[in-house]
Amino acid sequence: xxxxxxxxxxxxxxxxxxxxxxxxxxxxxxxxxxxxxxxxxxxxxxxxxxxxxxxxxxxxxxxxxxxxxxxxxxxxxxxxxxxxxxxxxxxxxxxxxxxxxxxxxxxxxxxxxxxxxxxxxxxxxxxxxxxxxxxxxxxxxxxxxxxxxxxxxxxxxxxxxxxxxxxxxxxxxxxxxxxxxxxxxxxxxxxxxxxxxxxxxxxxxxxxxxxxxxxxxxxxxxxxxxxxxxxxxxxxxxxxxxxxxxxxxxxxxxxxxxxxxxxxxxxxxxxxxxxxxxxxxxxxxxxxxxxxxxxxxxxxxxxxxxxxxxxxxxxxxxx
Amino acid sequence: xxxxxxxxxxxxxxxxxxxxxxxxxxxxxxxxxxxxxxxxxxxxxxxxxxxxxxxxxxxxxxxxxxxxxxxxxxxxxxxxxxxxxxxxxxxxxxxxxxxxxxxxxxxxxxxxxxxxxxxxxxxxxxxxxxxxxxxxxxxxxxxxxxxxxxxxxxxxxxxxxxxxxxxxxxxxxxxxxxxxxxxxxxxxxxxxxxxxxxxxxxxxxxxxxxxxxxxxxxxxxxxxxxxxxxxxxxxxxxxxxxxxxxxxxxxxxxxxxxxxxxxxxxxxxxxxxxxxxxxxxxxxxxxxxxxxxxxxxxxxxxxxxxxxxxxxxxxxxxxxxxxxxxxxxxxxxxxxxxxxxxxxxxxxxxxxxxxxxxxxxxxxxxxxxxxxxxxxxxxxxxxxxxxxxxxxxxx
Numbered sequence: 001x002x003x004x005x006x007x008x009x010x011x012x013x014x015x016x017x018x019x020x021x022x023x024x025x026x027x028x029x030x031x032x033x034x035x036x037x038x039x040x041x042x043x044x045x046x047x048x049x050x051x052x053x054x055x056x057x058x059x060x061x062x063x064x065x066x067x068x069x070x071x072x073x074x075x076x077x078x079x080x081x082x083x084x085x086x087x088x089x090x091x092x093x094x095x096x097x098x099x100x101x102x103x104x105x106x107x108x109x110x111x112x113x114x115x116x117x118x119x120x121x122x123x124x125x126x127x128x129x130x131x132x133x134x135x136x137x138x139x140x141x142x143x144x145x146x147x148x149x150x151x152x153x154x155x156x157x158x159x160x161x162x163x164x165x166x167x168x169x170x171x172x173x174x175x176x177x178x179x180x181x182x183x184x185x186x187x188x189x190x191x192x193x194x195x196x197x198x199x200x201x202x203x204x205x206x207x208x209x210x211x212x213x214x215x216x217x218x219x220x221x222x223x224x225x226x227x228x229x230x231x232x233x234x235x236x237x238x239x240x241x242x243x244x245x246x247x248x249x250x251x252x253x254x255x256x257x258x259x260x261x262x263x264x265x266x267x268x269x270x271x272x273x274x275x276x277x278x279x280x281x282x283x284x285x286x287x288x289x290x291x292x293x294x295x296x297x298x299x300x301x302x303x304x305x306x307x308x309x310x311x312x313x314x315x316x317x318x319x
Numbered sequence: 320x321x322x323x324x325x326x327x328x329x330x331x332x333x334x335x336x337x338x339x340x341x342x343x344x345x346x347x348x349x350x351x352x353x354x355x356x357x358x359x360x361x362x363x364x365x366x367x368x369x370x371x372x373x374x375x376x377x378x379x380x381x382x383x384x385x386x387x388x389x390x391x392x393x394x395x396x397x398x399x400x401x402x403x404x405x406x407x408x409x410x411x412x413x414x415x416x417x418x419x420x421x422x423x424x425x426x427x428x429x430x431x432x433x434x435x436x437x438x439x440x441x442x443x444x445x446x447x448x449x450x451x452x453x454x455x456x457x458x459x460x461x462x463x464x465x466x467x468x469x470x471x472x473x474x475x476x477x478x479x480x481x482x483x484x485x486x487x488x489x490x491x492x493x494x495x496x497x498x499x500x501x502x503x504x505x506x507x508x509x510x511x512x513x514x515x516x517x518x519x520x521x522x523x524x525x526x527x528x529x530x531x532x533x534x535x536x537x538x539x540x541x542x543x544x545x546x547x548x549x550x551x552x553x554x555x556x557x558x559x560x561x562x563x564x565x566x567x568x569x570x571x572x573x574x575x576x577x578x579x580x581x582x583x584x585x586x587x588x589x590x591x592x593x594x595x596x597x598x599x600x601x602x603x604x605x606x607x608x609x610x611x612x613x614x615x616x617x618x619x620x621x622x623x624x625x626x627x628x629x630x631x632x633x634x635x636x637x638x639x640x641x642x643x644x645x646x647x648x649x650x651x652x653x654x655x656x657x658x659x660x661x662x663x664x665x666x667x668x669x670x671x672x673x674x675x676x677x678x679x680x681x682x683x684x685x686x687x688x689x690x691x692x693x694x695x696x697x698x699x700x701x702x703x704x705x706x707x708x709x710x711x712x713x714x
Contacts, residue, residue, distance in 0.1 A: 208404035211371050215475075216418035216465070217392040230408050 056294070062287035070283050084288045088275075091282070094289050096262035097271030098296070104179055104254075104267055105247040108186040112194050112243045113236060115187070120198030121224050125210070135199075142192030146252050149185065157181035157257065177264035181257040186247050194239035201235030202228050241304045248297055268293045321347040321382065321472040321505035323368055328377030330363050330529075337363040339529040341377070350499050350506045351534075352516035353524045355552070360529035361509045362477055368507060369475050370394050381473060392421075394473075397466035401478040403458050405450040405465075411437075412446040415464045422469075436468040439501065440494075456487045463495075467502060474506045480515065492519060513553050517541070525549045547689040550595045550682060551650045556632060558595045560651040562686060565590045570683065573653045574637035577614050577681055579696045584683065591686040593651060598632060600680035601658035603666075604673040612696070613675040619656060621670045626662065633658045633666060635674065 019027065029036045062070060063084050064077040088094055122128075123135055155161050159174035175181045205228050213223035229236055251269050260270040272293070275285045325343040329336065338360040345351050353361040366372035367379060370391035379387045386394045397418075405414050413420075415436055419429045437443050440460040450458055459479060466474055476495075480488045496519055499506055510516055516523045517537045524534040525548070533545035537553075544550035550558050563572030565586050569579040572594065581588050607613050619635035635656040658674060660666060683692040 206402060206404065208400045208402045209406060211366075211369075211391075212398065212400055212404040212406070212465075213417070214371065215369055215391045215396065215398040216469075217421035219390060219392065222421070227406055227408075231406075 056291070059287045059291050063284050063291060065284060067280075067282050067284045081284065084284050085292065088285045088288045088292070091285060092271055092274045092289070093262045094268075094271050094292065097266060097268050097274075098293060100179075100262065100265050101248055101267035101293075102296075104182055104186070104265070105244045107179065107183050108190065108247045109240050109244045111183065111187045112191055113240055116191055116194035116198050116239060117202075117224065117229060117236075119191075119195045120202045121220075121228065123195065124199040124201070124203030125205075125207075125228075138192045138195060142189070146185070146189060150252070150256065153181070153185055153253075154256065177258045177261075179265045182250075182253050182265070182267075185253050185257075186250060190243045190246050194243055197235050197239040197242075198232065201232035205231055237304055241301065244300070245297055322380075323473055323505060323507065324380040325364070325368070326378045326380070328364070328367060328374045328379060330360070330367060330372060331375045336529050338367070338374070341526075341529070341531055343524060343531065343534065345505060345507065347505055348503050350496075350519060350521045351508065351524060352520035352522075353507065353509045353526055354513055354516040355511065355526035355532075357511055359526045361511075361526045363529075364526065365398075365475050365477055365507060365509050368473070369396055369398050395471050396473045396475055397469055397471035398475040398477065399459075399462045399466050399479040401481050403455075403462050403479075403482065405458055405461055407450055409450075410446070411442065411448050411450070411453075411461050414450065414461055415446075415468050417465065418469045432468050433464075436464040439467060439498065440464045455483050456491065459483060459491060460494075463498070467498070472505065474504055476506060476508045478510055479508075481510075481512075488515075495519060514555060517553070523553070525552060527552070543691070543694045544595075544682065545691055547593060547595070547684045547691075550684065550691070554597060556598060556657055557650055558597050558682070559601070559656050561594045561596075561653050562651050563592060563594060563653075565592055570594050570681075575614075575617055575656075575676070577676065577678060577696070579678075584693045586683075586692060592692065593684045593686045593689075595682035595684060596656075596676050596680065598657045598659040599630075600677040601635075601656060602675050602677065603658075603660060603664070604675055607675050610675060610677045612678040614678050614681070616673050616675055617656075618671070618673055621666060621668055621672055622655075624666065624668055629662060630659045631662055631664060631666065633660055635672070 061073065061075070061077045064079070064081055065073070066079050066081045069078040119138075123131065156172050157175045157180065159172050159176075162169050162171040164170075202224075209227055209231070210220075210223045213227045214220065218226055248268070250267075254267045254269050255273075258264040258266045258270070260266045260274065262271070268289075272286050272289050275282050275289065323343070323345040325341050328338060328341045330338040341360075341364060343351075343364075353364055355361045363372060367374045368381070370386065370389055370393075373388060377387075378385055381394055381396065406417065409417065412433060415433045416429045419432060424432075433446065434443075437446060440463050442457070442460055442464060445453070445457065450461065453461070462479070479495075480491050483491060492515060495506075495508075499519075508516075508520065517540075520537060522534055523537050523540045525532040525540060527548045533540055533549045535543075535545075540549055540553045544553060544558075547560070551560065561572045561575055563570050563575075565571075565581045565588050567581065567588050568576070569581065570577040570592060575594070577594060581590075586592070602610055602613070604616055617637065619637050622634040622636050624634075625632040635658055636654065637656060638654040656674070666672070679695040681696055682694050684690065685692055
């Protein structure tokens with residue numbers, strides 16, 4: 001760059017202003033770092049936007065391309081076939097699979113929030129011996145890979161386990177192809193996270209508010225649900241949304257605890273796999289189903305995120 | 320219906336005893352202050368009355384019912400908290416009506432009662448505000464309205480004024496007294512501020528280290544403190560204390576002697592006693608005429624003056640070496656004396672003065688146990704120290 005700088009002649013300006021374009025840019029960046037930060041922000045934003053949104057775009061490309069043309073794909077669809085979004089419902093009752101996913105997700109979320117609220121209250125607001133150990137236990141269990149539980153749970157839920165109490169032997173009910181063998185493991189798996197979130201939130205509610213509610217006429221439980229939970233709305237929303245999305249996305253138990261039919265409570269993953277025929281693989285239908293399946297969650301996240309952020313910034317609590 | 324009784328109530332936390340064998344008998348309609356230093360167990364006592372804490376031992380009665388193990392909601396009490404504790408997610412109306420709604424009152428009744436409560440605490444027109452849109456004093460009034468709206472038998476107030484600024488606090492004090500007059504309900508009020516306790520209550524319960532020290536009307540606590548703790552706690556600035564010994568002529572300490580006949584007080588010569596005298600009962604010798612029963616003259620040097628406007632506090636050094644020991648919190652200082660004089664008194668720092676004590680206002684305490692022996696020595700000075708000295712001895 002030195003070569004680009006003309007020799008400082010008589011009457012020439014300060015040597016600093018005689019640098020090349022990169023030198024000048026560096027100079028201005030040092031003087032005015034805000035611009036650099038902004039530029040870096042846009043670069044990072046762009047990177048994340050592309051990496052998150054490109055798969056969706058790619059799904060759209062695949063969905064719109066007729067299946068026989070799906071080979072050597074470029075970045076644009078080869079053809080325009082929007083009927084695929086109708087065809088997907090004709091070939092497989094995908095709406096039923098979505099319904100199943102919703103029921104599983106909502107049931108699990110309600111169950112998790114209920115139990116995690118109680119646990120969060122206990123861990124966040126009460127003092128008792130063994131609290132640390134118990135919390136550590138929950139943490140440890142949440143680190144187990146779900147596969148570790150598969151065989152015992154499968155045996156349990158398919159009625160192959162018998163419990164003997166004295167003379168009486170009771171075998172477990174066959175719950176295969178019902179929501180139960182999915183909802184229970186989901187709840188157990190996703191509980192620890194919610195417990196942690198809610199413990200933090202409930203622990204921050206001043207004791208005085210709970211005491212006030214109790215003197216005014218609630219029980220401890222009443223105070224929890226009338227005062228502590230509403231005041232922890234951002235935390236409850238976060239825990240709920242995370243749980244719902246996790247269940248909605250879950251594959252392992254969803255795939256193994258039913259026979260993959262819509263009337264056996266199989267969720268969306270099973271629905272998508274259901275398009276796979278013996279003699280064809282309709283990528284376009286699968287892509288269309290994936291988009292439709294993702295939409296509700298995407299909407300939920302957008303709505304909930306706004307609420308979570310507003311809840312957090314409102315700083316609901318003083319004192 | 321609003322009388323509260325504690326019978327041998329104790330509360331232990333692990334190895335700490337927060338409240339130790341507390342017996343309290345509070346009558347219906349009484350305004351009682353539980354007063355004591357931080358951590359003395361006064362809040363725990365109140366929580367046990369409220370039901371927020373279950374006593375380890377003993378029984379709690381409200382009205383004729385034993386409520387020891389009842390949850391707070393079934394005790395017919397209402398509470399105002401130090402941190403006010405309004406529900407931030409509800410507006411004023413919902414805050415005040417919270418308890419009524421839980422008890423399924425019908426809508427008109429709730430409305431009527433909330434209006435009435437809002438009127439009493441002067442909150443009309445603010446029922447739709449959220450707590451964070453209100454000032455500290457307004458929030459405190461909402462909390463009081465929430466408490467009175469249910470017509471409870473007993474009000475519990477846990478340092479309700481502690482978070483308010485000084486001016487507002489004095490104002491709210493008056494408001495609370497007015498409220499008590501209007502409602503005529505038992506109020507149990509916890510505070511660490513003895514001035515608050517003195518000004519508002521019918522009786523003061525002084526608590527220290529979890530034990531009830533004295534329960535009496537404010538002036539009795541002030542004039543006839545049951546022990547050293549009460550004497551030091553009630554009154555501001557604190558009473559002067561001097562450690563000494565009873566001799567045949569009376570009380571004798573390093574710098575001050577007070578004559579009396581120990582036999583009249585039932586003390587044996589040789590007993591270690593602590594003498595207490597309030598700053599306003601120390602007089603300059605010029606004012607000796609005002610004192611019916613003065614002690615011997617005491618020479619002192621003035622140290623620091625604190626003009627308060629309506630009086631001047633004068634710190635007196637009784638000996639050359641007098642120094643304030645910051646480590647010593649017992650309040651006993653044998654070479655210092657705090658005196659209060661009229662604001663127009665001509666007095667300077669580092670001036671030699673002569674003072675006398677009002678013997679009829681001298682308190683004697685047993686140094687070992689802290690228990691009061693006598694309050695005031697009622698006879699004229701016997702220069703000869705002859706018998707015939709009488710003392711008024713309480714409890």
